[in-house]
Amino acid sequence: MKKIKKIIKKCLPWNLRLALEKELDKRRQSRYSIPFDWWAEENLFYIEEIQSSLEKVIAISNQANLKAFRAEFESKFAQIYKVPAALGVGSGTAALVFSLLALGVGRGDEVIVPAHTYVSTVLAVLDSGAIPVLVDVKEDLTMDPAAVEAKITPKTKAIIPVHIYGYPADMRSLCQLAGRYHLGIVEDACQAHATEINGRLAGSFGDFGCFSFHWSKQVGGPGDGGMLVCRRKKDAMRAVCWREPLGKNFQVCRSHRTPSRLAPLLIPFLSARLNYLSQDRLKREKLAEEYDAGLKSIKQICLPVRPASKNKHGWRNYTIRVKKREALQKYLNKKGIETKIFYPELLHLRPELEKFRYKLGDFPVYEAAQKEILSLPFSQALEEKNKMEIIEAIKKFYK
Numbered sequence: 001m002k003k004i005k006k007i008i009k010k011c012l013p014w015n016l017r018l019a020l021e022k023e024l025d026k027r028r029q030s031r032y033s034i035p036f037d038w039w040a041e042e043n044l045f046y047i048e049e050i051q052s053s054l055e056k057v058i059a060i061s062n063q064a065n066l067k068a069f070r071a072e073f074e075s076k077f078a079q080i081y082k083v084p085a086a087l088g089v090g091s092g093t094a095a096l097v098f099s100l101l102a103l104g105v106g107r108g109d110e111v112i113v114p115a116h117t118y119v120s121t122v123l124a125v126l127d128s129g130a131i132p133v134l135v136d137v138k139e140d141l142t143m144d145p146a147a148v149e150a151k152i153t154p155k156t157k158a159i160i161p162v163h164i165y166g167y168p169a170d171m172r173s174l175c176q177l178a179g180r181y182h183l184g185i186v187e188d189a190c191q192a193h194a195t196e197i198n199g200r201l202a203g204s205f206g207d208f209g210c211f212s213f214h215w216s217k218q219v220g221g222p223g224d225g226g227m228l229v230c231r232r233k234k235d236a237m238r239a240v241c242w243r244e245p246l247g248k249n250f251q252v253c254r255s256h257r258t259p260s261r262l263a264p265l266l267i268p269f270l271s272a273r274l275n276y277l278s279q280d281r282l283k284r285e286k287l288a289e290e291y292d293a294g295l296k297s298i299k300q301i302c303l304p305v306r307p308a309s310k311n312k313h314g315w316r317n318y319t320i321r322v323k324k325r326e327a328l329q330k331y332l333n334k335k336g337i338e339t340k341i342f343y344p345e346l347l348h349l350r351p352e353l354e355k356f357r358y359k360l361g362d363f364p365v366y367e368a369a370q371k372e373i374l375s376l377p378f379s380q381a382l383e384e385k386n387k388m389e390i391i392e393a394i395k396k397f398y399k
């Protein structure tokens, strides 16, 4: 072991902070003076923790210890989210698919999904063999429980609430609905690592909760990864079969799926970010309030909706609704300010869903919002002067 450590020190005389700062210098000369993505700058906050944990994982010398390293992170995750079990998988999509399979969802079943979500929520349902049934959202852009109830049929097996942009979905009504109709809940918390509902972290309400560790997420690493959490320990035993066809003690799980595991190399990044989850959420909330204060006088802008007082927005994005969106985006682009639209295409008109024959007009609340949504650069690493520049540029545009 000592020998391995010596070799690593010799081969990797690195300093992650210096490497990152060099990279950031290069980026400052790029097209956008204020980019959308601040992942690298954010990492600078936790760089010592990341570096020491990376050195540890690289020095691990056998499979058993790598598994133990991952298991330690899974336990930490389960503890933070106050659930009996957490399983690291290869992506948020894999977490969704394995959750559906573990619930027994399959061919011929129906799964209800909000019309406003990332395409992966729907792809996971298709991958399980079931039919995705889309429903409209409320003005807060999360799944409308009344629309869900209207779509329940004898074939409905589960619902997938999504906490879009980190805004908490109405889990109280949706859990009641699921209880009344005996449906499973797979909670898509891929954008909601820091979201809270009634003092509990989002992801811990459904039978399963699913998280993505894509680098665009608050808890993200340089590569794909995901986590599936379970409300009951026995569900974790079922889900583990899908993750690893040859499970514990080499029992055969009869899975013909591609295995999908969380790469230990990502864990140093994820673990450091988890340590600062609530601190970073607070910083992001403060930034959201400052944006609100700067933009509230512009009547062509609708500010992000705030959740009820017992709930906390996870603030993955700061997404406003605006008039003349394309022109504003172009104007900001010219000024070197990068913005994004999540998502630029209507989900129900995408080719993956063609055979279900959805059409324009099926989801009026979502369709109206989708024409106006615009996400601004938003990160705990954003500097005061950047924020002011963005606010001033938007004000100037609407003048």
Ligand SMILES: Cc1ncc(COP(=O)(O)O)c(C=O)c1O
Binding pocket: 091, 092, 093, 094, 117, 118, 120, 121, 162, 188, 190, 191, 211, 212, 213, 214, 224, 225, 226
């Ligand atoms: C709402 C939602 N669901 C699912 C996913 C899929 O996660 P991944 O990209 O890790 O597979 C994402 C990722 O962006 C997401 O935002």
